[in-house]
Structure formats: C-alpha cells, structure tokens
Amino acid sequence: MNNKQRTATIKEKKYPYFTWVDIQDPSDEEANELVTAKGLSPILVKDSLQAGHLPKLEPIEEGYFMILRACTQEVDKPTSIIDFSNKIAFFVFKDRLITIHRAEYAFLDSAPPHIKHVDALVLHIVDNMVDSFQEPVENLSNKIDDMENHIFTKKGSNLTLEQLYFLKSKARIGKKLIGLIQTVINELAVGKGHKSRLQDIKDSLTAHHLLYDEAVEDTNGLLDSYLSVTAQKSNDVMKVLTIFSAFFLPLTFIAGIYGMNFDVMPELRRQNGYFYTLGVMVLICLIVFLWFKRKRFF
Structure with missing residues (x-):
C-alpha cells in the first residue's frame, strides 16, 4: 500500500490521572499532523x-522520549536488528503517554484497566517487550543443542556452514540488542512506588x-566443532587414499x-616369469601391510 494511502490506527484511552494515545503505522502526512496536534518534536517523531x-532515551520538555525494541519475529537468516525486532517509541509526560509503532503488539491491548500513574503503564509495556526475547533465546538454545548432536553423529552431513553462520548471527544480534536496551x-x-517493578525488568x-x-559462546564453539569434524573427515579420506x-x-x-x-x-622369456612377478607383488603388499600395522596407521 502506498504511504499516502495508508491510514494509522489510533487508540485513545483515558485513565484517572493521564491519557494514553497509541498510534500504529502512521503515514508521513499523519506524522506531520501529529507533530502539530500534539506539540511533539518533528525530529523525534x-x-x-x-x-x-x-534503543535510546532522551529528555524532552516536561518528560522524556524513549525508543525500545521488542522481538516480534524470527527469521531463519537474520542480518540486522530489523530482521529480529520492531520498535515502540514513547513520548512520556506527567499527564499523557503517546506510543508510536509500525508493527502490531498484542500486549498493548492487554494493559490493566486500573492504572493510576503513567510510569506504571510505561513499565507494563516495557516488561512485555523484554519478555518477548525469552522464547526466541530458548528456541535458539534448543537449535544449538540439536545442531551439536547432529555434528557428532552421521546426521552432521546435512548441516552447512551457512546454517551455523546465521545461527551465530541470531545470537550476536540478540545479545547486542539486549545490551542496548539495558543501557x-x-x-x-x-x-518511588515503581522502582521495584523497574528493578524486576x-x-x-x-x-x-x-x-x-x-x-x-555456544555458537562459536559449535562452529569450531563443525570445522574440526569436517577437517577430521577430510583427514580420514586422505589417510585412506x-x-x-x-x-x-x-x-x-x-x-x-x-x-x-x-x-x-630376460624376465620376459622365463616360463614362470608371470608368477614370479605376481609373487613379488604379493610380497611387497605384505611388507607394506606389516609396516603400516607396526606404525599403528590402522
């Protein structure tokens, strides 16, 4: 759909002491209207x-602006944080909260109805965003265990270096993203009444x-193990050859x-030259076999 034709989904919810406006997937024109209507910074919008x-946190007049990312999708070949997550932008003031995002988040519709302070709602959303990373990292750990099992069994031949690379990429992007959110x-x-919830997060x-x-660390070890096993298989082939x-x-x-x-x-004229030659060949093979066995090559 063309950016000019897209229409944002705007939900406004009034609480006893503040108002929450949630805006999903606004067009550029709607974003400009938002700047004028809500008195927001055009740069931050x-x-x-x-x-x-x-992710970032920036103070603004009478509040702060914050961007955080939640893990909303899992792709097989992630190359950047865009493949791994989507963001929510927060404009937080004493009497209102404005959230802007592109993707749809189910937990935004499950906010508790009896919230008395804007900090409580912000922490509720942030807590759900942080929890969104739990299942992906568990799936990642399970995949690492499965691949490790495959590498050291005959099934390891089905694995490719590309699969291990993207597995490592997913772990690296997740770690980087969590580190940025932590900052x-x-x-x-x-x-003061919300510090306990913040500490839990x-x-x-x-x-x-x-x-x-x-x-x-596990994917690095997995990659080293894969290369070692592959090199060992190559060495075994070279040994046989x-x-x-x-x-x-x-x-x-x-x-x-x-x-x-x-x-x-002279040997060509001997009556039993053929059999003598075969005998010498058998003797040579026997000597070579005994020498290899003595050196424990097999």
Whole structure:
C-alpha cells in the first residue's frame, strides 16, 4: 500500500490521572499532523518512524522520549536488528503517554484497566517487550543443542556452514540488542512506588543478556566443532587414499617396468616369469601391510 494511502490506527484511552494515545503505522502526512496536534518534536517523531532506529532515551520538555525494541519475529537468516525486532517509541509526560509503532503488539491491548500513574503503564509495556526475547533465546538454545548432536553423529552431513553462520548471527544480534536496551533502562527514572517493578525488568534483562551471551559462546564453539569434524573427515579420506597409494605405487612401478616394449628383457622369456612377478607383488603388499600395522596407521 502506498504511504499516502495508508491510514494509522489510533487508540485513545483515558485513565484517572493521564491519557494514553497509541498510534500504529502512521503515514508521513499523519506524522506531520501529529507533530502539530500534539506539540511533539518533528525530529523525534521522525526517529519514531525510522525502522532501524536503535534503543535510546532522551529528555524532552516536561518528560522524556524513549525508543525500545521488542522481538516480534524470527527469521531463519537474520542480518540486522530489523530482521529480529520492531520498535515502540514513547513520548512520556506527567499527564499523557503517546506510543508510536509500525508493527502490531498484542500486549498493548492487554494493559490493566486500573492504572493510576503513567510510569506504571510505561513499565507494563516495557516488561512485555523484554519478555518477548525469552522464547526466541530458548528456541535458539534448543537449535544449538540439536545442531551439536547432529555434528557428532552421521546426521552432521546435512548441516552447512551457512546454517551455523546465521545461527551465530541470531545470537550476536540478540545479545547486542539486549545490551542496548539495558543501557536505556539503566538510565530510566521512575517514581518511588515503581522502582521495584523497574528493578524486576533490569533483572530480566540481565538474565536474557546472560542467555544470549551463552548462546554466542555456544555458537562459536559449535562452529569450531563443525570445522574440526569436517577437517577430521577430510583427514580420514586422505589417510585412506594414502594407504591405497602406498600399496599400489610399488605395484604400479613393477607393472610399468614390465610393460615397456624392449626386445632384450630376460624376465620376459622365463616360463614362470608371470608368477614370479605376481609373487613379488604379493610380497611387497605384505611388507607394506606389516609396516603400516607396526606404525599403528590402522
């Protein structure tokens, strides 16, 4: 749909002491109208509509502006935070809250009806955004365990280096994103009665960061294991080829000599020369076999 034809979904909810206006997927024209009607900074409204904007916290007159990202989708081949998450922009004032976002969030419709302070609503939304990272990191850990099992079994031949790379990319992006959110939340100031809820959110972020950090380490180890197993398989193939070469090289040498078309070759005139030559070949193979076994090559 063309940007000019798109119509934003605007929901306004009045609480006893403040008003919440939620705006989903506004067009550029609607964003400009929002700047005029709500008295918002055009630069910050533009930031709130920018798809790849990173989390941040910025003080504004009589409040603050904040951008956070929630994990709303899982793709097989993530290359950036846009593939992994979507954002919500918050304009927070004492008597009103304005949220702007592109994607649809189910938890925005489940806000408790009896909220008395704008900080409580902000923390409710933030808490749900942080929780959105829990299931993806658990799925990531399960995939890592499955791939580790595949690598050390015959099923490992189905894996590719590309799959491991994107698994590592997902862990790396998740860790980076959680770290950025942590920085913003650590700077967030709320009323005295809401500090306990804020601390719970910080604890959840710390737990998620540890899980993603562990996932990054596991994917690095997984990649090293895959390369090691692949190299071992290549070495095994080369070992087999080397053993065959050691057996057939002297035999080929003998066959090459007696395949030359010279008239004066005494062995060619012997009645049992063929059998003598075969016997020498068998003896050579036996000597090579005993030597390999003594050196424990097999």
